[in-house]
Amino acid sequence: MQQAHPDDADTDEGAALARACAAAMAVDDEAVRARGIEVVDVGPGRAVARMTVDEVVVNGHGTAHGGYVFLLADTAFGYACNSRGPRAVAAGCDIDFTAPARLGDALTATAVERWRAGRSGLYDVTVRRGDGTVVAEMRGRSRTVGGSWVEGAPGA
Numbered sequence: 408m409q410q411a412h413p414d415d416a417d418t419d420e421g422a423a424l425a426r427a428c429a430a431a432m433a434v435d436d437e438a439v440r441a442r443g444i445e446v447v448d449v450g451p452g453r454a455v456a457r458m459t460v461d462e463v464v465v466n467g468h469g470t471a472h473g474g475y476v477f478l479l480a481d482t483a484f485g486y487a488c489n490s491r492g493p494r495a496v497a498a499g500c501d502i503d504f505t506a507p508a509r510l511g512d513a514l515t516a517t518a519v520e521r522w523r524a525g526r527s528g529l530y531d532v533t534v535r536r537g538d539g540t541v542v543a544e545m546r547g548r549s550r551t552v553g554g555s556w557v558e559g560a561p562g563a
Contacts, residue, residue: 418451421450421451421491422450422451424451424490424491424492424557424560425449425450425451425453425490425491426449427556427557428449428486428489428490428491428492428556428557428560429446429449429454429486429489429490431556431557432485432486432489432556433446438478438482439456439482442458442475442478443458443459443461444456444457444458444478444479444482445457445458446482446483446486449486449487449490450490451490451491451520452487452488452490452491452519452520452523452530453487453490453517453518453519453520454482454483454484454485454486454487454490454517454518455483455515455516455517455518456479456482456483456486456515456516456518457479457513457514457515457516458475458478458479458513458514458516459511459512459513459514460475460508460509460510460511460512460513460514461510462510464510465509465510468507469509469510470507470508470509471507471508471509471512471514471542473502473504473543476502476504476508476514476534476542476543477500477502477543477545479514479516479534480500480502480516480518480532480534480543480545480547481497481500481532481545481547482516483516483517483518483532484497484500484518484530484532484545484547484549485497486518487518487519487520487530487532488518488520488528488530488547488549489556491560492555492556492557492560493551493553493554493555493556493560494551494552494553494554494555494556495528495549495550495551495552496549496550496552497547497548497549497550498527498548498549498550499547499548500545500546500547500548501545501546502543502544502545502546503543503544503545504542504543505541505542505543505544506536506540506541506542507542508536508542512536512537513536513537514534514535514536514537514542515534515535515537516532516533516534517532517533517535518530518531518532518547519531519532523549526550526551527548527549527550527551528548528549528550529546529547529548529549530546530547530548530549531544531545531546531547532544532545532546532547533545
């Protein structure tokens, strides 16, 4: 069993692998590209993604639609759980919306690996507005599905 903790995060080799995995994922990540989400940082078991709330994202309440906030959180989660080489998908996610985001807000989602063992992983994602207010908290469960983003990656 392998547990994640802050001390094992960024070796040069792990950081390079995470960047290579992110680059490989980004090639066909049309949802992220279409929504204008930017993955701004990746490392072993972690990722940060950003998105600005524009007119398309705002719902009838004048706030960001929860589905788009989830898309941002899920993006950070996806890049974090795929950062170690093996291909992984979401096995399930739970999200709590804690504050509204409005037109023009810059949102940042930060995903952190909490635990992984065998083919499963657990990740926490926090979405914040530019002023630091937490907009949402998501917990994602991942499952590796075979194959690797990078040839020769561990666990591939």
